Amino acid sequence: MDFALGTADRMMRESVREFCEAEIAPIAQDIEDDHRFPAEVFDQLAELDVLGVPVDEAYGGLGADQSTYAVVTEELGRVSGSIGLSYAAHVSLASKPIDAYGTPEQKERWLRPLAEGEYLGAWALTEPDSGSDASDMDTTAERDGDAYVLNGTKQFITNASVAGSILVKAVTDPEAGYDGISTFIVDPREDDGFEVTTEWEKMGLNASPTCEIRFDDCRIPANRLLGEEGDGWDQTKETLQGGRISIAALSTGLAQGAYEAAKAYAGEREQFGQPISEFDAIRDTLVDMYRKTQRARLLTREAAWRYDEGEDVTLHSALAKLDASEAAREVAEDAVQVLGGYGYTTDFAPQRFYRDAKLMEIGEGTSEIQHLVVARELGL
Template structure:
């Protein structure tokens, strides 16, 4: 545990850690094997009052800062990447934008149930053909009296099949480029024409639903527009600044979990009458795993603190996300290697961390896009 954290942060960290070890770890592989979304875990997280960590208490949140949120996300990721991914998407992408850009009425109606954990949220940006150019979207919204009519398809949307609300990005002015994109709050249960058409089987993270959505003439009232018309892309960039911190935190958790499993195995497994951790090859590997994890944590905490101080964080959040996601994959791969043949079996956790970690280098901007973002911020 990081003893340099403020007391309140350490208390939350310990509470979430105890919960994850007691309630989540025993079923972490099971829910992955069954491709089952663990609704009961999220109900318990709501009981712990951590579903809205960085959301103001006025609207049902915990009133914590981004650093506290990063710590909670890391602790969940340390045990289950799937639960951590759904948690991060709910908080950073589906909930925080309503606090940042919503009206008082929208916050009361839509933010409160998200922050209290009454239900999960989703955020629908990516489309089947958009790839890394997320602004290249075919989903449209046109005004019809006092309603908007939304048509299009969204791809790789976390939580959509479980969500009580989804923030949908759509083009409202095809001639305005980035300034022609807007954000709408869609109710999957009540709004006709919203359909989850696919829940993808994936390489990992299968207890977190990743969906394709169809929006077929979905009518929403004009008060479902989040912020002003044409502000959707500006909102997206600000949302991703915070979202990348959460993915960095989740990646750090995956790395930490993989390291701990490898260390435990290496100190107990004996070859040639001594623990394999005493052999240079294994010891050096474990040291490097620890170094990469600590570096990822420091970069993540730095970005979170800058965000909390109101400083620009585009470069720092991208740097944290880039480093932590690559660290997660490298540390998890080494954990599999430390365990040898056992590391390749589902009886041991490293294989799960390894499969889960790969998405961290893809979601919320690939590693290649993070290089692009950082380069721009450096004036390159």
């Protein structure tokens, strides 16, 4: 399991795992039951200095690579999909674009507090009518003197109700198609005309807030434009390369947690005078669960390595995300089955992994979209 990790990444993994076991695992089910965002956990993650793992050290980050970040995301997912999801959205979607495209002034003002954990961030792309065609965008940003005025609605936005900054995609030139989309930094605490209109009740991941947000003549300074007008879609495509790797890592963590729960239970639960792990059906299921988890991990690590090498990872990030998300759902379902009736109760973790895993096949590009991307990259 460790052969693809360097010494620094192994040390990071052990540090984060120790924290997860001590601080997150005991409350993982409670925060789901209560639908409570655990702000105190993210305060502790800030103290661990992992909220800006791949962010430039000059602006409060660790200056580490995508591979290290994937290790942290996997470990969080291993105990709590909700915490892993809010973490991944904060780092990949809300922080990295500012690191990549922001001016020095924007980085100091907006990136540093994200990396140092002063608050979490969010990223607003999806709209009620856009679905998988994220470029079909109705939210607009009109220039008015030294400001932009935003109008529109964004949906399924992770962290929006707890965020200190939100990166918003909006149309600045309706006639330019993809080249008419731009990115803006919104301060939900200060900007008038911003409102969280809905916090969704979900099948799973209920300790991670998922929101609908609305802009009603939300006026922001012109210096909140990230990059240039029209850069938004290219920025989005680049952001999603890293984002898909982070979802693959989170999915791998969910699969690992489900596998470990099933293996431990099967070794302790006795039927007909022997542990159920000694029955062929259970043993073979556990082997398949391990195989799927390890395959997902290796695909994710390859994608992260290629990303760190500066390669185009369109194919590899899509493949990793596709495989790992489906593995998470399949392994979690098998874990519920191994535990039988207990697996269906909230006294045991597999049901939570099962419910959490389903979103991995939907968010940041559905499995159907990943098939499309992989086919296109293969020339099919």
